[in-house]
């Protein structure tokens with residue numbers, strides 16, 4: 457480097473240092489504002505105060521994305537502000553979220569993507585346990601997988617909503633990359649591959665091609681698989697990068713999923729209702745009379761009020777062989793006028809009618 461480029465570099469770094477000072481001062485000022493907000497909320501609402509406000513957080517993130525002048529990408533900038541708000545909320549009151557453990561699962565990654573790194577994540581052994589902890593008030597929120605783009609819906613999660621009083625307060629989509637990891641260094645020594653049954657299915661093509669003779673063993677979660685493989689010669693796990701880091705495994709092959717667009721959708725569950733944010737979604741649980749045209753009659757009110765449906769899943773209700781329930785997602789908040797009118801109409805057509813929740817469309 458020449459003397460003049462050295463000077464130029466020093467000068468830009470001095471500017472960066474000065475900007476960091478300004479950022480630090482502004483972030484601290486913002487954090488003090490959050491403390492004031494907490495003080496005001498406690499004054500207004502008393503004991504049952506809700507510090508976490510998803511509709512406000514989403515409004516902040518949308519505004520930041522819209523106002524972003526670049527050169528950083530909108531999503532990148534939103535992630536930075538996601539973390540600032542997460543830290544500010546933790547100052548008001550630390551939030552905790554139950555996820556499908558152990559440490560290092562994609563569900564934990566989804567919880568952190570949604571709430572930011574200041575959330576305290578608590579590992580649960582089963583999806584049932586997540587529901588129970590949140591219902592009992594031991595955790596503020598829970599994060600559960602609901603649908604994978606290659607393997608379809610996680611039916612157990614949907615079934616739990618039939619009997620749970622919990623609401624859906626948000627959704628998170630996560631791009632899923634699977635890696636083959638092992639204490640071994642050589643692919644040719646792998647005799648057993650552990651993973652969650654869905655992940656094994658998502659990597660079927662790669663495993664057929666590169667490890668056709670290895671036994672595939674389904675376990676409770678990808679992180680469980682990594683933990684098991686850690687102590688077993690000749691074993692490997694299919695899991696996310698975080699699991700390799702946590703359990704000290706070598707990554708033998710990266711991104712082995714058959715579908716590169718592999719995405720899993722998670723739901724955030726809690727007791728809190730999310731007020732309208734302007735761009736929301738509503739999830740419903742419905743059941744109709746078991747007669748010709750029953751489903752058609754059920755969906756008519758949506759069309760009549762111009763409400764768009766984005767998803768419909770049917771599940772046996774377990775009350776009788778021919779009795780089905782439908783999980784339906786529509787665009788809009790339950791308090792938006794067309795949605796409210798459609799829901800009133802729908803309720804009259806349904807045997808079972810439950811609004812699982814209205815929540816903001818995710819920005820990240």
Ligand SMILES: O=C(O)C(=O)C[C@]1(C(=O)O)C=C[C@@H](O)C=C1
Nearest residue numbers: 493507508509512513541544545
């Ligand atoms: O606006 C509020 O209600 C706040 O508590 C502040 C704040 C923020 O940092 O912007 C923090 C937590 C809430 O979930 C929403 C926003």
